Amino acid sequence: xxxxxxxxxxxxxxxxxxxxxxxxxxxxxxxxQVAAGEQVFFQGESGSxxxxxxxxxxxxxxxxxxxxxxxxxxLSSLSAAARDRFRVDHMGxxxxxxxxxxxxxxxxxxLLPTRFSxxxxxxxxxxxxxxxxxxxxxxxxxxxxxxxWGRQATRLSVGQQQRVAAARALIGRPEILIxxxxxxxxxxxxxxxxxxxxxxxxxAAGSALLFVSHDQRLAAGFDxxxxxxxxxxxxxxxxxxHPEGHIGRGEGKVRKGAGAVDSTPSLSPSPSPRGGGGPI
Amino acid sequence: MIHLLPLAVKSAWNRxxxxxxxxxxxxxxxxxxxxxxxxxxxxxxxxxxxxSGTDLIVGARSSPLQLLLYxxxxxxxxxxxxxxxxxxxxxxxxxxxxxxxxxLGDSHRGFPVLGTTGAYFEHFRYGDKQPLxxxxxxxxxxxxxxxxxxEVARQLGYKPGDRLTLAHGLGTEGLTEHGDKPFTxxxxxxxxxxxxxRTLHISLESLEAIHLDWQGGAPLPGLAIPAELVQxxxxxxxxxxxxxxxxxxxxxxxxxxxxxxxxxxEALMGVLPGVALSQLWDxxxxxxxxxxxxxxxxxxxxxxxLVAVILAGLGERRRELAILRSVGARPGxxxxxxxxxxxxxxxxxxxxxxxxxxxxxxxLGPWVQTHYGLALSVALPGLAELKLLGAVVALGxxxxxxxxxxxxxxxxxxxxxxxx
Numbered sequence: 001x002x003x004x005x006x007x008x009x010x011x012x013x014x015x016x017x018x019x020x021x022x023x024x025x026x027x028x029x030x031x032x033q034v035a036a037g038e039q040v041f042f043q044g045e046s047g048s049x050x051x052x053x054x055x056x057x058x059x060x061x062x063x064x065x066x067x068x069x070x071x072x073x074x075l076s077s078l079s080a081a082a083r084d085r086f087r088v089d090h091m092g093x094x095x096x097x098x099x100x101x102x103x104x105x106x107x108x109x110x111l112l113p114t115r116f117s118x119x120x121x122x123x124x125x126x127x128x129x130x131x132x133x134x135x136x137x138x139x140x141x142x143x144x145x146x147x148x149w150g151r152q153a154t155r156l157s158v159g160q161q162q163r164v165a166a167a168r169a170l171i172g173r174p175e176i177l178i179x180x181x182x183x184x185x186x187x188x189x190x191x192x193x194x195x196x197x198x199x200x201x202x203x204a205a206g207s208a209l210l211f212v213s214h215d216q217r218l219a220a221g222f223d224x225x226x227x228x229x230x231x232x233x234x235x236x237x238x239x240x241x242h243p244e245g246h247i248g249r250g251e252g253k254v255r256k257g258a259g260a261v262d263s264t265p266s267l268s269p270s271p272s273p274r275g276g277g278g279p280i
Numbered sequence: 281m282i283h284l285l286p287l288a289v290k291s292a293w294n295r296x297x298x299x300x301x302x303x304x305x306x307x308x309x310x311x312x313x314x315x316x317x318x319x320x321x322x323x324x325x326x327x328x329x330x331x332s333g334t335d336l337i338v339g340a341r342s343s344p345l346q347l348l349l350y351x352x353x354x355x356x357x358x359x360x361x362x363x364x365x366x367x368x369x370x371x372x373x374x375x376x377x378x379x380x381x382x383x384l385g386d387s388h389r390g391f392p393v394l395g396t397t398g399a400y401f402e403h404f405r406y407g408d409k410q411p412l413x414x415x416x417x418x419x420x421x422x423x424x425x426x427x428x429x430x431e432v433a434r435q436l437g438y439k440p441g442d443r444l445t446l447a448h449g450l451g452t453e454g455l456t457e458h459g460d461k462p463f464t465x466x467x468x469x470x471x472x473x474x475x476x477x478r479t480l481h482i483s484l485e486s487l488e489a490i491h492l493d494w495q496g497g498a499p500l501p502g503l504a505i506p507a508e509l510v511q512x513x514x515x516x517x518x519x520x521x522x523x524x525x526x527x528x529x530x531x532x533x534x535x536x537x538x539x540x541x542x543x544x545x546e547a548l549m550g551v552l553p554g555v556a557l558s559q560l561w562d563x564x565x566x567x568x569x570x571x572x573x574x575x576x577x578x579x580x581x582x583x584x585x586l587v588a589v590i591l592a593g594l595g596e597r598r599r600e601l602a603i604l605r606s607v608g609a610r611p612g613x614x615x616x617x618x619x620x621x622x623x624x625x626x627x628x629x630x631x632x633x634x635x636x637x638x639x640x641x642x643x644l645g646p647w648v649q650t651h652y653g654l655a656l657s658v659a660l661p662g663l664a665e666l667k668l669l670g671a672v673v674a675l676g677x678x679x680x681x682x683x684x685x686x687x688x689x690x691x692x693x694x695x696x697x698x699x700x
Contacts (some may be wrong), residue, residue: 098599098603101600
């Protein structure tokens, strides 16, 4: 296939990102690569820039300097619409929680990316199976009983919902799977079980896994463990200069939230109220 | 975009109770809008159809509008009459095809009584030059016979053969009855939707006869002429209220008008019904515009409601929209999703409102006709209403673009994770 992922799937070069309206750069990465199928664990405290990093990788944010290259494609050279298309074609995303569309069944939730991406649809249907079979296979692998498939997504437990989200991220075997604290709403026993399933399925799909967490205990079993401080070449910010750096993300976002439209995107998964920081 | 359709439908179904309220609100305003519009049209039509085929209305010189009001709409009273000599002179004029002398002033239980001649049933036209048709019985042929308008007969429950007495003057209270000379109903006219329906028609001779023993609007004391004896008197009317004139050729209407206004024996005037009608309608145009403004406001308010509902729902939908974004929906898709929903809601509401209006008109139409004399036409929306409905749907779609635009901005701002 012409779109076969080159090695590596992700290259970050001379990257610097500054939130619009902020004085200083909050994330600077000289060089970082992820190989095809590699499973990378990013560890970092709140505000260490890991959410910003995932936003940049997903093409939601565009760096002011340097470039993000995914599968040989420089994201910043694409239009916003093209980045949207590239994202759904090649990336699966799992959030911390509230991943599912409440009014759709489990199966319909899993099939969502195939509705928006012809490529994901084709890849899901490889091997002669139809889309439903592909979704069923994933759900079965992720230990979701068939009796649950027709249910409304919101009727499931949080752990079940996260497995549905994983199935949705994996359908059509995207080259890159981004998981932003997907286990933080689960208890310890389920965290481990979920991680095992996720890593196993990523390996089966051949997807590179970019897993972000503040919890170092989850790192076992990953090909590589990266601490944000190791790749973020930014010196520790001065107080008041870039809140993203050390005050804590919540307060940092409050100021950005009040900015212009393109000043607020974030992949950070916390859906909890953050001091009224929303732009509404 | 087509892949969004099932999603939009399921999403709307998920919020069906909120949306149902919005649909009801808009449907009611559509019903109101259609109702007002139809009332307006029916009022205007009923108005314009009151008389047709009459080239000139001739009366004593006063105000043209007043002449029209009492001779056609039976509203108000004539201050002066015109003499019978003048009527005969008009009828004898070579350009005149026919004349219908009419005399007003008496009433029966609130309905006006019109004294006229047989020419009335032969030449009077209303609506689209439609002649009067008798639903039952026959025209009056002698003294003390009455032909009732459809509404009079329906409301008072008269049928041919029934007897009734007339009252002197108009109104319902404190009138002196012509109790000694009762009338017999000989005919009932088919409904016309014009003031004819509310009129009792008698011959000019009958009108003369019941006033033989009267003077100055009251019975003469000590003088009572029994009904059997009135035939011994000359019952030729001395004057009438107005004359409806039909010409042999319409082109002569202005010459005829000049003839009337320069008539030597009496101060007369001739009014062209079409001109006077449109003058009168112009006076009512303010009310018409007020009606239109009210319906426009009603629609505006319900669209403000639509926008408010969608905007309020946006807060709780940000998560949903962000998930759609993360699985590949573009900001434009989000905009389309909301605009589509707005359009669908308005369309459903417009259809529901129309259905409600048709049902209401069918059920309440007779009641409105009875109590307000307004004939509501029960019909599916015509071209004008369809245009109106189209405008409503277009406006609704446009109104939902506002929250759609807001959702578009939010979905850009939220990226993949909204702060909700």
